[in-house]
Amino acid sequence: MQGRHAAKAISPGSKPHKQQGKRNMKLLVVYASRYGATREIAERIAEVLTAHGLDAMPRPAGNATDLAGYDGCIIGSAIYFGKWRREAINFTERNKKALAATNAVWLFSSGPLGIPASDPDRTKRLAAAEPRVIHRIKQQTGAREHKLFFGALHRKKLGLAHRLLATLPASREWAEDGDFREWDEINNWAKSIGTALTGSDRSQA
Numbered sequence: 001m002q003g004r005h006a007a008k009a010i011s012p013g014s015k016p017h018k019q020q021g022k023r024n025m026k027l028l029v030v031y032a033s034r035y036g037a038t039r040e041i042a043e044r045i046a047e048v049l050t051a052h053g054l055d056a057m058p059r060p061a062g063n064a065t066d067l068a069g070y071d072g073c074i075i076g077s078a079i080y081f082g083k084w085r086r087e088a089i090n091f092t093e094r095n096k097k098a099l100a101a102t103n104a105v106w107l108f109s110s111g112p113l114g115i116p117a118s119d120p121d122r123t124k125r126l127a128a129a130e131p132r133v134i135h136r137i138k139q140q141t142g143a144r145e146h147k148l149f150f151g152a153l154h155r156k157k158l159g160l161a162h163r164l165l166a167t168l169p170a171s172r173e174w175a176e177d178g179d180f181r182e183w184d185e186i187n188n189w190a191k192s193i194g195t196a197l198t199g200s201d202r203s204q205a
Contacts, residue, residue, distance in 0.1 A: 025104075026057070027104070028064060028072075029043075029049070029058040029074045030058075030060075030064045030074070030091055031076045032088035034080070038077065039058070041181065048187055071102060071104060072102045072105065074105075074106045075088060075143075079110065079111025084109065099143075100140065108147040109147075110152075126150075130148055
């Protein structure tokens, strides 16, 4: 299953040439990541968007102050105990008017772990993992879509508090060790954003 492997680099040959005299649309890919898995998803999204002819810059939510100079934004966060990380929520609160004005906002979350493809309730269980705050953020920012991706968890990277919580019986499902990210799905979602913004479907990106 491809989702259990590390992210694969996109071929440099797939990146389009920039048109002279025409400014590429600038996108900010904001992410809130504790242990790096969500950061890698954001970096992949930015890479795919760049290959699509857009100027996409990934940036940690804690370092992203505003949208000055950007035409749109993708915002993502890791999910812990059913919630987005505070720095991602704070970014949307600070910039909700500017985000809504772009009409080019997408949201993603990373977190559910270990739901096998054979599980008949997989789609329902994944949808149930959507944080409650997403509804409010979509209303405030006019976000076009929220996408929920499977995440990754490596217990050896966890901080003390999370390691202790991961040992509890009630934590077994969310704390399953492994990389469950589905890179094809991540790539395709990023391509769909590129297509929506450029009107061009670069399937080789």
